[in-house]
Amino acid sequence: MNAPFFKFDMFSFDISLVVAFIIGIGFGFALERGGFGSARILASQFYFTDMRVLKVMFSAIVTAMLGVFFFVAFGWLDLSLVYYTDTNMIPQVVGGLILGVGFVVGGYCPGTSCVAAVTGRIDGALYLIGVMAGIFIFGELFPLIENFYSSTDMGRVFLPDYLGMSYGMVVLLVVLMAVGAFAAAEWGERKMAAKKSGVVK
Amino acid sequence: MKLLNFILGLDVKIKLAAIAIFLGLTAFIISDPFDNAHAKINVKELALIVQNEVDHVNVDELADWIIKSKTDYRLVDIRTEKEFNEYNIPGSENIPITSLFDGQLARNEKIILYSEGGIHSAQAWFLLKAKDFRNVYMLRGGLEEWKDKILFPKLGVNASDDENARFEIASAISRYFGGTPQIVSGNEITVSVEIPKVAPKIQTPTGSAAGTAKKKKREGC
Amino acid sequence: MMSITGIFSKNNEAVQEKVHEPKPYSNPYLVGIGLGLVLLASFVIMGRGLGASGAFSSIVATGVYQLAPDHTVSNPYFQEYVGDGSINPLKDWLVFEVLGVFVGGLISGLIAHRVKKTVEKGDRISVRNRLIFAFIGGGLMGFGAKLARGCTSGQALTGGALLNLGSWAFMMMVFAGAYAMAYFMRRQWT
Numbered sequence: 001m002n003a004p005f006f007k008f009d010m011f012s013f014d015i016s017l018v019v020a021f022i023i024g025i026g027f028g029f030a031l032e033r034g035g036f037g038s039a040r041i042l043a044s045q046f047y048f049t050d051m052r053v054l055k056v057m058f059s060a061i062v063t064a065m066l067g068v069f070f071f072v073a074f075g076w077l078d079l080s081l082v083y084y085t086d087t088n089m090i091p092q093v094v095g096g097l098i099l100g101v102g103f104v105v106g107g108y109c110p111g112t113s114c115v116a117a118v119t120g121r122i123d124g125a126l127y128l129i130g131v132m133a134g135i136f137i138f139g140e141l142f143p144l145i146e147n148f149y150s151s152t153d154m155g156r157v158f159l160p161d162y163l164g165m166s167y168g169m170v171v172l173l174v175v176l177m178a179v180g181a182f183a184a185a186e187w188g189e190r191k192m193a194a195k196k197s198g199v200v201k
Numbered sequence: 202m203k204l205l206n207f208i209l210g211l212d213v214k215i216k217l218a219a220i221a222i223f224l225g226l227t228a229f230i231i232s233d234p235f236d237n238a239h240a241k242i243n244v245k246e247l248a249l250i251v252q253n254e255v256d257h258v259n260v261d262e263l264a265d266w267i268i269k270s271k272t273d274y275r276l277v278d279i280r281t282e283k284e285f286n287e288y289n290i291p292g293s294e295n296i297p298i299t300s301l302f303d304g305q306l307a308r309n310e311k312i313i314l315y316s317e318g319g320i321h322s323a324q325a326w327f328l329l330k331a332k333d334f335r336n337v338y339m340l341r342g343g344l345e346e347w348k349d350k351i352l353f354p355k356l357g358v359n360a361s362d363d364e365n366a367r368f369e370i371a372s373a374i375s376r377y378f379g380g381t382p383q384i385v386s387g388n389e390i391t392v393s394v395e396i397p398k399v400a401p402k403i404q405t406p407t408g409s410a411a412g413t414a415k416k417k418k419r420e421g422c
Numbered sequence: 423m424m425s426i427t428g429i430f431s432k433n434n435e436a437v438q439e440k441v442h443e444p445k446p447y448s449n450p451y452l453v454g455i456g457l458g459l460v461l462l463a464s465f466v467i468m469g470r471g472l473g474a475s476g477a478f479s480s481i482v483a484t485g486v487y488q489l490a491p492d493h494t495v496s497n498p499y500f501q502e503y504v505g506d507g508s509i510n511p512l513k514d515w516l517v518f519e520v521l522g523v524f525v526g527g528l529i530s531g532l533i534a535h536r537v538k539k540t541v542e543k544g545d546r547i548s549v550r551n552r553l554i555f556a557f558i559g560g561g562l563m564g565f566g567a568k569l570a571r572g573c574t575s576g577q578a579l580t581g582g583a584l585l586n587l588g589s590w591a592f593m594m595m596v597f598a599g600a601y602a603m604a605y606f607m608r609r610q611w612t
Contacts, residue, residue, distance in 0.1 A: 019468060023463060025523075025529070029529060032536070034448065034450055035447035037536065039556075046611075062458065066228065070228070071462075076466075082469045088588065089588065092592045093595050099570060100598060100603065105562060107610075107611075109563060110563060112574075114527060119538070131563055132485075136482050139486070154588075156586075171229070
């Protein structure tokens with residue numbers, strides 16, 4: 001097996017758009033199943049009452065990460081041909097902070113807001129318009145912030161290389177961290193539920 | 202039996218966590234999934250490729266590509282750095298044979314290998330093929346043939362019109378690459394070859410990963 | 423597997439007539455595994471992960487190009503999305519993927535009777551203010567996602583699974599930013 005298939009020219013660009021659409025359907029379906037079409041559910045992550053965001057996100061990351069690792073180990077997937085962005089540390093840290101603030105203010109992230117909008121959430125639709133406005137402002141300001149945008153360029157950084165650990169070691173650490181976070185989330189949810197029922201009486 | 206019932210009776214969350222940890226531990230034991238040292242080969246397929254000679258690129262083909270500034274391939278000089286610095290084909294990059302698997306080449310790229318003669322590039326071709334690189338070719342005759350046919354094309358004194366016409370074209374190509382066309386008379390073999398010292402200043406494909414990457418659009422989110 | 427109940431009730435019209443209550447959301451861990459498999463499929467088939475904000479960049483760049491072509495070409499950021507004009511900028515992988523997200527979300531929502539015209543908010547905020555906040559939040563998200571080279575899907579999910587250093591730093595910062603701001607936004611949600 002020679003994956004990624006597209007990178008080995010197994011199908012054309014036009015077919016890749018069909019693939020995109022199908023993968024998108026899977027993505028949207030999963031997001032809606034998880035409750036990510038509702039800003040209240042997404043936001044409750046940040047008040048420790050419903051930790052679905054963390055649970056879904058980290059189970060997805062762990063699943064895909066394990067899948068990639070074993071596909072590479074079986075020689076099925078050439079990881080060097082799988083695209084991911086270069087690391088520009090400071091802009092990404094600042095961008096992440098802005099995005100986090102936007103998450104709790106707006107209640108969605110771009111992917112989830114699509115699902116929200118299509119399932120009738122007016123705030124989701126407005127959020128999407130906001131996203132486009134933000135992108136427009138970014139584009140207009142780009143000449144001014146270009147230097148900052150491309151600062152601290154570290155190139156393509158693979159976490160195991162950066163940490164000086166083996167790939168398998170980092171995979172195990174991420175799995176353990178995720179399982180730990182899940183356990184903490186379950187415990188936290190029970191605590192919050194108990195506290196809430198106590199307050200309400 | 203009791204153990205089985207106990208396991209089946211566990212909450213789905215616990216089961217999933219156990220599977221994840223098990224797979225994580227397996228990953229930890231495998232440790233490094235990238236195996237760059239070993240390969241499995243399909244000998245029949247390779248033998249067939251060799252027999253059908255679909256693994257070659259001729260020097261005049263390559264010269265044509267360079268002149269036309271084609272960029273869909275990477276030209277790789279697998280000799281040592283010292284040899285590379287003395288002379289190399291314009292647009293080539295130096296990846297010594299021992300560094301072939303250091304991650305500079307991608308398995309979906311069109312790669313053309315050359316060495317001094319043909320032997321080293323043939324061996325490197327075999328190694329890359331064994332590692333499942335898709336589009337690997339070697340320059341037939343290597344640098345020797347490149348010098349012979351492209352840089353210093355020869356014409357006998359009593360050549361036919363046809364040969365003369367072809368020599369005209371060859372001379373033009375030769376000068377393009379900074380070479381010197383040779384006219385060889387009968388018995389005496391006075392071939393004064395001077396290898397072009399500096400790579401001629403012509404627009405050639407860089408051939409680097411940056412060059413082949415689509416510069417039109419970004420891939421990410 | 424979570425959808426099975428939804429499909430069955432669809433087949434059984436009599437049941438569906440009575441049960442119009444939205445169904446509870448699925449087990450988050452199973453949803454996560456499903457999402458992870460979609461992501462893995464994307465890696466294996468396409469050699470790239472999921473995304474969302476990139477599609478909107480293409481849409482914005484196309485829109486700006488329609489209104490002011492010269493301006494777009496002179497702006498290096500929009501230029502990158504519009505390209506050299508040889509191909510429609512909307513004929514883009516992420517644009518089609520996001521179209522799929524809309525369709526997939528709608529299918530799931532319809533199966534579970536969760537499609538409803540409403541505004542998601544807490545009890546202590548007016549609809550108008552909630553919509554203003556949604557717009558501002560979207561704006562921040564759009565700006566931040568461009569600065570960080572991706573949003574929660576493109577960076578956190580994709581880069582997280584591929585163990586990209588920048589994505590992990592980004593992910594931690596998203597949670598940090600959100601938790602830091604949560605207190606000030608409590609009237610909107612609780």
